[in-house]
Amino acid sequence: GAVVSQHPSRVICKSGTSVKIECRSLDFQATTMFWYRQFPKKSLMLMATSNEGSKATYEQGVEKDKFLINHASLTLSTLTVTSAHPEDSSFYICSARAGDSGSYNEQFFGPGTRLTVL
Amino acid sequence: GDSVTQMEGPVTLSEEAFLTINCTYTATGYPSLFWYVQYPGEGLQLLLKATKADDKGSNKGFEATYRKETTSFHLEKGSVQVSDSAVYFCASGGGYQKVTFGIGTKLQVIP
Numbered sequence: 001g002a003v004v005s006q007h008p009s010r011v012i013c014k015s016g017t018s019v020k021i022e023c024r025s026l027d028f029q030a031t032t033m034f035w036y037r038q039f040p041k042k043s044l045m046l047m048a049t050s051n052e053g054s055k056a057t058y059e060q061g062v063e064k065d066k067f068l069i070n071h072a073s074l075t076l077s078t079l080t081v082t083s084a085h086p087e088d089s090s091f092y093i094c095s096a097r098a099g100d101s102g103s104y105n106e107q108f109f110g111p112g113t114r115l116t117v118l
Numbered sequence: 119g120d121s122v123t124q125m126e127g128p129v130t131l132s133e134e135a136f137l138t139i140n141c142t143y144t145a146t147g148y149p150s151l152f153w154y155v156q157y158p159g160e161g162l163q164l165l166l167k168a169t170k171a172d173d174k175g176s177n178k179g180f181e182a183t184y185r186k187e188t189t190s191f192h193l194e195k196g197s198v199q200v201s202d203s204a205v206y207f208c209a210s211g212g213g214y215q216k217v218t219f220g221i222g223t224k225l226q227v228i229p
Contacts, residue, residue: 006161034216043207043219044162093161095217107217109154111161 002028004096006110013084014118021079021113023094029074030096034107035067038091050077084117091115120145124208124220131198131227139193139223141182141208149210151175151184151191152217156205165193165206198227 003026013019023033032051036044048064050056050071058064066088068080077096081088091114095107124141131137143151153165153175166175171186180195191208208220 043221046216046218049216106164106167109162109164 002026002096002098002106002108004030004094004108004110006092006094006113008113009111010114010116012116012118015085016083019081019084019115021081021092021094021115023077023079023096023110025075025096025098025108028096028098030077030098031074032097033071033077034095034097035069035077035079036093036095038093038112044093047079081115084115086117089115089117120149120210120215120218122208122210122218122220124206125223126221128224128226131225133200133227133229134197135227137193137195137198137202137225139206139208139225141191141193141220143189143191143208143210143218145189145210145218148186149215151182152209153180153182153191153193154207154209154219156207156222158204162207198225200227200229203227 005024007022035047037047038044046059047062048056048058048069050069052071052074056069071077091112093112095109097107122143150169152167154162155165166177168175168184174183182191182193203226205222205224207222209217211217
């Protein structure tokens with residue numbers, strides 16, 4: 001199956017700093033990437049959907065100025081958590097979907113990034 | 119909106135016991151249905167999927183059947199192993215639709 005990687009797998013940062021998380025599709029071109037957040041003992045919540053070359057679509061309640069998403073190429077999307085605070089500590093997971101108009105394409109998930117803000 | 123309901127658990131079973139984790143969904147149209155597994159400290163792995171009614175997904179001894187009439191996709195395994203201990207997420211959607219996840223069911227298998 002298709003492989004999606006995330007980097008870094010774990011990051012610890014100080015409050016007030018910004019952190020960038022990369023999501024890459026390794027063996028396919030991803031026209032759409034999704035960013036999820038997993039709260040402790042909770043399910044995954046979709047944060048935003050990004051299409052290559054266009055602005056991301058954020059879910060209700062997600063601050064777009066706080067969580068900057070860039071999908072600059074067909075194999076890379078980045079999530080930047082700006083001015084991170086302890087409440088941003090979470091597990092962030094991306095998924096990627098190849099695009100063929102009119103056809104079904106599975107989403108493939110990355111391994112996740114554990115962010116801890118001190 | 120779309121939603122997925124599954125038992126929160128934790129579910130504790132002895133090795134070789136039979137496993138059932140119930141999952142029901144509400145959705146517009148006919149979504150694909152998935153079971154994902156998350157081992158401790160790791161990301162999500164697709165365990166199995168079904169894309170249309172009456173389809174049965176299976177993998178590693180796990181099975182689930184897409185039941186449109188009951189809007190269910192229950193996960194079963196005839197004989198669990200300690201290595202099956204993980205959190206299992208039922209999900210619907212995929213493809214062009216966003217994936218909606220259930221809350222996750224923690225399974226603990228004891229020797």
